[in-house]
Amino acid sequence: MDGDEGELVGVPGELADEVELVDALLKPLADRPVDMTDPDWTVRLGEGPHPLDEAGVREEAETALRRLLVLYERGDEQTRSAVREPLNRCGSFRRATHVPGLCEEACAARIDIRPLLLEVAELSSAEAKYGMGSVQEILRRAAGRDPAGLW
Known part of the structure; x- marks a missing residue:
């Protein structure tokens, strides 16, 4: 991180801009139609390069994600909310x-x-947004699985 680490109150503008730029470059790939009538649609979906590689933004995306994770880890609740x-x-x-x-x-x-x-x-939000429970609940459930993991 290249700013004053004592001032973790939000996401720096250039980092938010980078996330939005990467998102815009990935969006056409994410929005491609999928023929779900094709019996092999799930196989076809997994074929080809990873979207980060196809869009040519892997380095930028991973760098932005690392910076967001550092802010999230070091920040207070206001900072973590801003990262989300x-x-x-x-x-x-x-x-x-x-x-x-x-x-x-x-x-x-x-x-x-x-x-x-x-x-x-x-560190995660206790707010349930999408009907699957909060991120906090999901991670606690994942920790209780054998083997532990998200899926």
Whole structure:
């Protein structure tokens, strides 16, 4: 992070702009039609390059995500709320930078991710927005699974 680390009150404008730019570049890929009448539609959906690679924005997206995570980890509730705003607005960015694969890799390497899931749950919102429970509840449930993980 290149700012004053004592002043964590929101998302710097250039970081929010970067997330929105990456989101705009990913959106046409995310909005492509899917022929769900094709019996192999799920296989076809997984074929081809990852959207971050197809759009040529992997480095920018991963850098922006790392910066957001640092703000989220170090910030107070006001800062964490501000970090969630661009993620709520930028659905294509949010979906393309998902982390369930990291959980699977950690489990395959026999790394116990339960403490990490519980630590992130403590920082996460308790507000249930989409009918699946809050992020806090989802992470606590994931920590209770055997093996631990989001899915």
